[in-house]
Amino acid sequence: xxxxxxxxxxxxxxxxxxxxxxxxxxxxxxxxxxxxxxxxxxxxxxxxxxxxxxxxxxxxxxxxxxxxxxxxxxxxxxxxxxxxxxxxxxxxxxxxxxxxxxxxxxxxxxxxxxxxxxxxxxxxxxxxxxxxxxxxxx
Numbered sequence: 556x557x558x559x560x561x562x563x564x565x566x567x568x569x570x571x572x573x574x575x576x577x578x579x580x581x582x583x584x585x586x587x588x589x590x591x592x593x594x595x596x597x598x599x600x601x602x603x604x605x606x607x608x609x610x611x612x613x614x615x616x617x618x619x620x621x622x623x624x625x626x627x628x629x630x631x632x633x634x635x636x637x638x639x640x641x642x643x644x645x646x647x648x649x650x651x652x653x654x655x656x657x658x659x660x661x662x663x664x665x666x667x668x669x670x671x672x673x674x675x676x677x678x679x680x681x682x683x684x685x686x687x688x689x690x691x692x693x
Contacts, residue, residue, distance in 0.1 A: 558627045561635025562642065569643035569674045576657050592659040596671050599653045616645045619679070629690045636682025643675035 576595045584593045619641040627634040647654045656671040 557631035558623075558635040558638060561632055562639035565636055565639025565675075565678045566643050566646075569640070569678070572657065572674050573647070573655050576655060590660065590662045592661055593657050594659050594671055595655060595657045597651075597653045598656045598671070613645075616641060616648075626686050630686045631691070633682045633685030633689065636678045636685060638682075640675040640678030640682060643678075644673075647675075 576593065585591070586593070619637060623634045623638045623641070644654050654673065654675075656673045656676070658672045658674070658677070659668075659670070661668050
């Protein structure tokens with residue numbers, strides 16, 4: 556139940572962020588003293604702009620879904636973040652053929668400051684980290 560609730564909340568947050576950023580008249584905004592910038596950009600590739608085709612992205616989505624199912628009992632919260640983030644990105648790819656990225660971290664170290672992410676990407680990353688670091692005892 557925790558996995559499904561977390562996934563639903565993650566998917567809802569991603570949908571609301573996309574809705575807000577797609578409104579007419581949107582423009583770049585800063586938060587936390589310029590440490591976070593909202594810059595809406597459509598991404599046709601995979602993470603970090605990797606040029607993967609639609610079939611490869613669908614296979615990757617299936618792999619993420621499979622891993623989530625396998626590890627949901629080990630860490631329900633982490634699995635929910637991965638599931639919600641993966642479903643959000645998958646839905647955008649199926650519906651639009653691309654993903655809306657909008658979070659940039661100008662103060663991040665190295666090349667990380669030039670990339671633009673979305674909430675789904677962050678949920679996938681944090682969920683995978685949670686799965687690795689906080690397994691539930693059996």
